[in-house]
Amino acid sequence: MIEEDPEIEESPLSGIVTRDGISVRVEIYRLVEGDRSWTLEVIDPEGGSTVWDDRFATDQDAYDEFYRTLEVEGIRSFLEEQPGSTKH
Template sequence: MTDYPAPKMSALCRSLTRDGRTVQVDIYADGEDGWLLEVVDEYGNSTVWDDPFPTEQGALDEVMETINEVGIGSVLGPEPGAGHQNEDI
């Protein structure tokens, strides 16, 4: 089995709460001079941006803009057992 090193996490990772809902914003190095953005909701659903960002700040700015403009529901997945995707995406 190959052991892979843990990804380098950004100091900009944080929890965000809007409208009573909380998500974890994770930003980590992609190993090729870029930064990956992942948002994990309170149910463990994960939203990952397809393309890396050139900077950590750029990744944070993107998720903040998305949440502020579209709403936190845009990065929330279904509740366990709900069987459907959220309607904000």
């Protein structure tokens, strides 16, 4: 039996964010069926991914968490293998 990939709903809040000449892709998504919470993932220019362990009740909550992290830790915190970076 062939299993189908689950259908994913992407938030309209997903997109590219650029700071200090560095662009990252913010992905906020959830499964269409099943768990209705939102997942937050940030993809760096090299394809490295930071995914939050926590789930969010709304896509806005997920975006707000991304923005708080951006403001406090800076965009470099999302880069793969950067000295002093913090992964979530």
